[in-house]
Amino acid sequence: MLMEPGKKIEVRDLRLAYGAKEVIHGISFDAYRNEILGIIGPAQSGKTSLLRCFNRTIEFTPNVTVSGVIKVDGQEVSRVRNVYELRRKIGMVAPLPVGLPLSIYDNVAFAPRTAGMRAKSDLEGLVEKCLRQAALWDEVKDRLDSLGTKLSGGQQQRLTIARALSHQPEILCLDEFSIAIDPVTTMRIEDVLKELKKEMTIILVTNLVQQARRLAARTMFLWKGEIIEIGPTEVIFSDKPANRKTYEYVNGIFG
């Protein structure tokens, strides 16, 4: 498995089409270990579809053709032996907060349980650890039995993060996680991400360019299924990025 040291994800010439309509036109890029890679771009750029290719949940959408290579830790994702293990390696946070109709405890214990973990002591420790990491423990520690669906939006989003952390992923993908939650919770989650990058690689798709500026070391500007520019965040947000379009998007001239 020859892969440059430090690379977590390699994408080569990825193409994605829904039926006859191609939405990702042969993109290639890398994501390095323990970095936060920001992906910015207007709606319908292919950002969400890209994430779904990583953990192969794109396969649940009918009529989809994917070509190209995605490698995680040098292994091609389309050829892994156990796709569920791949999905457990990658944590995914969707734009809209989702609390499963289970107790908060069961929400976080769901992934370990489906992976076969049964020992109560293991589970309890894991649930607490994940809820703490997601900055939700203090608010719910006295009511772990209550339904996850009855939490507020901001709490449910943190619950989703706790769920994503519960299977100890090496990569965490966040897809516009802040669009449906309040600014205070967003700030708290951003602090969480800064902590988490010490342990894992984070791919942060966001429509708030300032969020990428705050968190990401490198940023990628994806527009209409093509990478316009990818590089250090300072360059992307400077007055002289490599591509004029980047400057225009970042400064709100279009998008």
Add this chain to the structure above:
Amino acid sequence: MAQPNSDMRRRQRWQRLSEPVIETVIRLCGISSIVFVFGIFFFVFREGAGFLFKGLDLSQFLTSTEWYPTSQSNVRYGVLALIAGTFSVTVLAMLIAVPFGLGAAIFVSEFCGGRMKETLKIVIELLAAIPSVVWGFIGLSVMNPLIQDVFHVPVGLNVLNGAILLALMSVPIMVSIGEDSLKAVPDSYREAALALGATRWQLIYRVLIPAAKNGLLAAVLLGVGRAVGETMAVLMATGHAVNIPKSVFDPVRTLTATIAAELGEASAGSDHYQVLFIIGILLFSITFVVNLSADLIVKGIRKK
């Protein structure tokens, strides 16, 4: 997960083995309905096929009104009178049920709010739950003397009796589907019409019904399917005369009632027995076509 222990690995292995089996069972159940539809056609056909291909005069079968299956000397199998029986009862039933059913659907959809709507829908659902043999019994014991008294006719077991019962039986499904299709008409239509000053009558007659006509048509077709296939109620309430009715007060026999009434007496494998199965195929085909059309129409409105 980071470090799955041997217990977890064992459970994951078990999952990998057992899941395909479960999913195969699910897939088999999924195709079961196709199997059963074919099965029904196959086994009914099988029992009647012998006579169908050797011996049955198909043109006489479909065009003659003379149904004398048990005659000693001159056996004739003409089902035209039976078809007329089914047809007359169904048509009359629809003439009664459609206006009432649509009217009720309009009432529930346009004039009812909250509590009343729920209650009315529940009552209509309960009406649909009454078994057909009970309807037949009511036709025999209640409607029979009632028709004789009200209309001064000698026989109360006739087309009218059966049609009233069938109407009451088909109305619930028409109300429910009719209401669904009226609900599907966007509120913007109603608001636009009322803003232009239309009265409720005009709104219903000129806007809603045309807009919902696909669904309403499907509702009627499903009601027809129900009426054509109904057995016990018509068996008990339409009388036993095999002839083409000249008025609604004539007794008739439907295709379904004929099978039910005569199958017990026909000896297995005999020509009579096989002809009854052939009538079954005829019924299956009619309801197949009616239901198929209704389904295609419903799919048409869903696509919009």
Add this chain to the structure above:
Amino acid sequence: MFTETPLIRRKLRNEFAAKCVFGLMALAMVIPLLVIVGYLFWKAFPLLSWDFLVTNPTNGMRKGGIWSAFLGTLYLVGISLCISAPIGVLAAVYLNEYARENWFTRIINLAVVNLAGVPSIVHALFGLGAFVLFAGMGRSIIAASLTLSIMTLPVIIASTKEALSAVPISFREACWNVGASRWQTIRHIVLPNSISGILTGVILQVSRTAGETAPIMFTGAVFFKKISEGNLFAYNLKDQCMALSMHLYTVTTQVTEAPAALPYAIATVLVVTVLAVNALSIGLRVYLRSRKKW
């Protein structure tokens, strides 16, 4: 400015008239139901009692109760639902959770719709040809139950599908994202959260099965059969049995000089059973709607 003009008054009258007309049409549904149930009850009154339910008919069915018929109906309903409920639910799981949108799925859905529209007497012919004759079961409870189960299958499939699709897809996606397989998602999230809708649909089929006559007439129901009273296990699966619906038919059409109240009493028991089961299902639906988890 906004005073009532004659034009507005006329419009209100129109509106009220429309409401009345359509309301009367709806009432034309409500009234028959109440009248029928009331009338049946009233004419059956002299014969209704607990004894009526648990004693066997005697004297060529002119006297005694309806125990054998009632028990027969219980057997038929129970067995047929034990067959059609699991198959129906799993078939709906396939259609809603696994099947892709292609021509094959379209055909399956078509088959379900058509199966639902098959006339009950054709089901009887099928049962006769397939179970009684071809499979060699003879006229028996098992043959009749199988016939009934094929009749109820499509409706269970349809109502289960509806219950399953009421579970939002976001739940499924959340499960897939953490590495759960399709079946794990169905087993832990989808099924437990649609069981209420599924149950409602199955219960409704109970009342339908109890009322059907034609499918059992030639496949296992019989004019008369003597069984021991008060014994829940009195019937053998290979026997024929009596049934409430069949009993009503025979007493009405073939038993002479029966007491006038008898067929009314049978009809009342049948209708009350059917309505009670339906009411249970509706009540369940209303109760569960108030306990929604999301």
